[in-house]
Amino acid sequence: MFSLFQKKYNNPALLEKIRETQERWFTFLGKLEARMEEMSTAAIPELRDLFNQDNDPYKRAHGHMLQGLLGQINQMRHKANEAREENIFCFVSAAEATLPAITSNAGQEYHNALYAFRMACSDRYHLFDEKLNHHITLLQKAAGEQDLEAIYREELTIFENIRDKFSCKQCGGNITIPQMFFIATYVNCPFCKTQNTFMPSTGAQLVLHQARSLAEQRTAHLLHAYEESVPKNETLYKQYLRAMFDEWNKIVPDMAGENEKFYQRLLNDHLINKLK
Amino acid sequence: MSQEENKRTLTYLERLKQKAATQENYGGEVVKEDAKMKVRDCPECGAGRAYQHGLTACAYCGFVFMDVKLTDGVHIKKENNS
Amino acid sequence: MSENPLLAPIHGITLEDYSAACAKIGSGLSEEEVAKALGVELPVWQEANLLWPERMKQDATYHIITLFGQYFGEADQHPKFLNLKPAVSAEGTGNIDKIKADKDFYQELEVARQVAYEYGLDGAQWIMDNYGIPVGDFQIAASKWSDQIHQDIQANYAGYNQQQDAYRTKYQQLFAAAQGGNLADDISF
Numbered sequence: 270m271f272s273l274f275q276k277k278y279n280n281p282a283l284l285e286k287i288r289e290t291q292e293r294w295f296t297f298l299g300k301l302e303a304r305m306e307e308m309s310t311a312a313i314p315e316l317r318d319l320f321n322q323d324n325d326p327y328k329r330a331h332g333h334m335l336q337g338l339l340g341q342i343n344q345m346r347h348k349a350n351e352a353r354e355e356n357i358f359c360f361v362s363a364a365e366a367t368l369p370a371i372t373s374n375a376g377q378e379y380h381n382a383l384y385a386f387r388m389a390c391s392d393r394y395h396l397f398d399e400k401l402n403h404h405i406t407l408l409q410k411a412a413g414e415q416d417l418e419a420i421y422r423e424e425l426t427i428f429e430n431i432r433d434k435f436s437c438k439q440c441g442g443n444i445t446i447p448q449m450f451f452i453a454t455y456v457n458c459p460f461c462k463t464q465n466t467f468m469p470s471t472g473a474q475l476v477l478h479q480a481r482s483l484a485e486q487r488t489a490h491l492l493h494a495y496e497e498s499v500p501k502n503e504t505l506y507k508q509y510l511r512a513m514f515d516e517w518n519k520i521v522p523d524m525a526g527e528n529e530k531f532y533q534r535l536l537n538d539h540l541i542n543k544l545k
Numbered sequence: 546m547s548q549e550e551n552k553r554t555l556t557y558l559e560r561l562k563q564k565a566a567t568q569e570n571y572g573g574e575v576v577k578e579d580a581k582m583k584v585r586d587c588p589e590c591g592a593g594r595a596y597q598h599g600l601t602a603c604a605y606c607g608f609v610f611m612d613v614k615l616t617d618g619v620h621i622k623k624e625n626n627s
Numbered sequence: 628m629s630e631n632p633l634l635a636p637i638h639g640i641t642l643e644d645y646s647a648a649c650a651k652i653g654s655g656l657s658e659e660e661v662a663k664a665l666g667v668e669l670p671v672w673q674e675a676n677l678l679w680p681e682r683m684k685q686d687a688t689y690h691i692i693t694l695f696g697q698y699f700g701e702a703d704q705h706p707k708f709l710n711l712k713p714a715v716s717a718e719g720t721g722n723i724d725k726i727k728a729d730k731d732f733y734q735e736l737e738v739a740r741q742v743a744y745e746y747g748l749d750g751a752q753w754i755m756d757n758y759g760i761p762v763g764d765f766q767i768a769a770s771k772w773s774d775q776i777h778q779d780i781q782a783n784y785a786g787y788n789q790q791q792d793a794y795r796t797k798y799q800q801l802f803a804a805a806q807g808g809n810l811a812d813d814i815s816f
Contacts, residue, residue, distance in 0.1 A: 337747025438584035613639025
């Protein structure tokens with residue numbers, strides 16, 4: 270009979286090693302998660318404070334702190350990957366090599382144990398990975414967004430206050446700036462006709478840089494509606510894109526002509542991607 | 546979590562925050578400047594540049610302010626060529 | 628054969644002019660200095676600085692932006708900028724020349740710059756503080772080495788990755804040490 274010629278494989282030490290390794294792996298990942306959560310929880314209010322107190326329009330201090338935190342999370346992920354390679358994958362390969370063929374009955378219990386071990390470790394790793402990603406998102410959203418609308422309205426107010434307070438550098442006559450300019454612009458003196466050069470304030474220049482972001486903020490609900498639609502409702506995308514560009518053009522009307530060409534490009538790219 | 550570990554995390558965070566808040570950013574700080582008006586007169590004859598004579602050359606002595614062909618831009622147009 | 632309208636000069640500023648000007652601003656020249664070198668006034672330069680990127684945004688073939696990258700890399704040879712040197716230390720000048728002549732030196736510093744950001748530093752400023760190299764010159768070097776590096780990857784992918792990993796490990800250790808170690812250094816399997 271077939272089974273008489275097969276010695277049953279017996280290796281309780283291996284089963285113990287499997288159990289012990291799994292426990293160590295779970296403990297290890299648990300410690301990394303605890304450290305990461307501790308860091309993330311303490312960092313969130315700090316990120317918010319740093320963002321709010323920073324006068325830099327580009328909020329670089331907050332950006333650098335965020336990158337540092339994400340760098341540490343990635344270090345932990347890297348550490349887990351290395352440990353997985355060295356202690357789980359290598360262990361399983363080495364152990365399987367010592368077992369009788371999987372096609373025989375002899376080592377069945379051990380193959381099953383290794384399989385269960387691999388699955389348990391893999392599932393635990395995915396849980397770890399999800400937790401990391403969750404905290405990465407929390408950190409990225411911690412500071413919220415700049416109130417671009419308020420910044421814009423302030424610049425509009427400042428402009429209304431200064432627009433008629435300029436004098437021609439040639440004849441001293443009063444020059445009223447016809448509209449809000451965002452770059453250096455030639456302005457004509459109505460009295461002596463001399464071309465003066467108007468240099469906008471730093472704040473006005475920033476309005477141009479932040480215009481699209483403000484337009485996106487104003488139409489975020491439309492983009493969200495498209496992203497939430499199942500299946501994807503392309504009409505919603507077109508509505509969002511048109512609305513976003515309309516808002517953008519309201520903020521910087523001089524760029525409307527160029528923006529239209531860009532709008533066409535984005536629309537075409539989106540449609541092409543949908544057809545793929 | 547132990548006191549020791551907590552201290553480790555908080556020390557790290559404090560150092561990170563300090564570094565982020567105080568380090569020099571590439572390109573420097575954004576200096577807030579007010580709007581202002583300037584003028585460039587002809588360096589040869591001192592005349593001002595009048596709109597109807599264009600931006601690129603002096604109407605009076607021919608001095609070339611800019612040796613380029615202006616195209617239709619945002620506010621500057623082809624008509625602004627002298 | 629009609630010329631590509633997207634490549635037509637803007638206020639007399641060609642794509643080569645514009646690309647070189649961007650590189651020079653990245654190397655430390657001001658907008659005023661760059662406008663003067665191109666023979667235009669600030670409003671003209673600033674319009675070109677708005678409109679050339681618009682051409683790139685409208686070009687679905689990526690041709691314009693590819694040329695921009697190429698001309699950016701050739702900025703040091705552009706005739707209108709030959710006599711203009713931003714204020715740089717002697718050590719800086721040496722290192723600027725070195726990243727454009729020594730591919731390994733460039734690649735190592737490129738990794739160092741990226742890793743610096745992962746440790747909360749302003750990577751561009753770190754490079755400036757330690758090597759005196761402005762961002763613009765880094766980008767010029769990146770453009771110059773781009774083709775060669777692609778060839779290296781094709782020829783020996785494993786070797787390229789190994790080299791990159793070695794650089795990453797070196798700088799991770801350097802920056803970690805400066806901050807008192809990585810946060811999870813005391814946690815081991």
